[in-house]
Amino acid sequence: MTRPIWIGATCALALAACNQERAADPVDRAQDAASAPVGQMSAATMGSNMVSAYVPNAAMGDMYEIQAADIALERTQNARVRELAQMIKTDHTAASEALQRQVPQAAPDVAIPSSLDQRRQGLIDNLRSASAADFDRVWIDQQIAAHNEALTLHRGFADQDSPLAEHARSVVPKIEAHLRQAEALKAAM
Template sequence: MKYIAIASVASLALLAACSQGGDSAKQNAAEAVNATQDATSGVVGQTSAATVGANTVGGFVTGLATGNLYELEAAKVAAAKSTSADVKALAAMITKDHTAAGHKLAEVAPTAAPDVTIPTALDARRQGLIDNLNAATPGDFNKVYLDQQIAAHNETLTLLNGFEGNTDAPALSALARELIPTVTAHRDRAQTLRDAIR
């Protein structure tokens, strides 16, 4: 069933990207591939967050830290490339809030999960998202960024909601509960901005 969902999302992303006119065939093909990768990444990320991340302390710490690193890097790209004041404001809010979340995780994790090393670099999937964001054309950048943000924040919400009741690591569980409203606000703002582009 998961494979059908991934294939369906990938097909829709490919179709949407191909229908954008005005660019060269090579550029359209690259955008289609990037859109498919981004859409598939969202499905894979939510599945991983719901299984490994929500059910193991190590998976939670790793998932939250890597997602946080991605958010900060993507916000940096948005601050440099977007021409929208609203998108830049969202990126600034994400930078502020995810920097704070990273500090909180760094405070709690060593005691709550002493055997888990907090990642300091992006994994290949999230690096691919950053690469696609950097490759986005100026006319498509805001849409690509916002689509990625909606998917990434949904992934983080799946992780946080799945871990908030964990009794093995109460400090991390409390952190999950604390972060849910902020991550929800980011996702909702990204969705509002994305809806305005249509």
């Protein structure tokens, strides 16, 4: 007699979990959509004008990109997504290492963050929870938003009177290339 109750309870819990996952998907989409203008505004204002805002935003942007690329390399079945994810991981790892070498001399009072902020962590969490069928679309949409934000940040800071302005100028072409590929992938989907 207890066996049917246990099976019934297990099925009910599994069904509730499936329904909860579907209910969370619109929330994840809304969170991703809201992240884009918030990031753009931050990059265009303080990030583009102050070393103390540029460094953490550039560092967290690279951290996000590396983590998102790792997730894409694990989850995607699309060869073009995999190729872009590998390029993003390689280029943002190099940019992160360059920034970490330059900051101690150029801006010794500015700390480089070691973890993502809540907004970017939410994006990573949304990638991890995306269904297999939706993963590539979610990843591409996040990449387009993140690379637009990064372009705003680095282009804006490139004109500053700071030793880090050269770093900003040096990463722009690679970010532009990533963005072009992400937009082409989205158009092909």
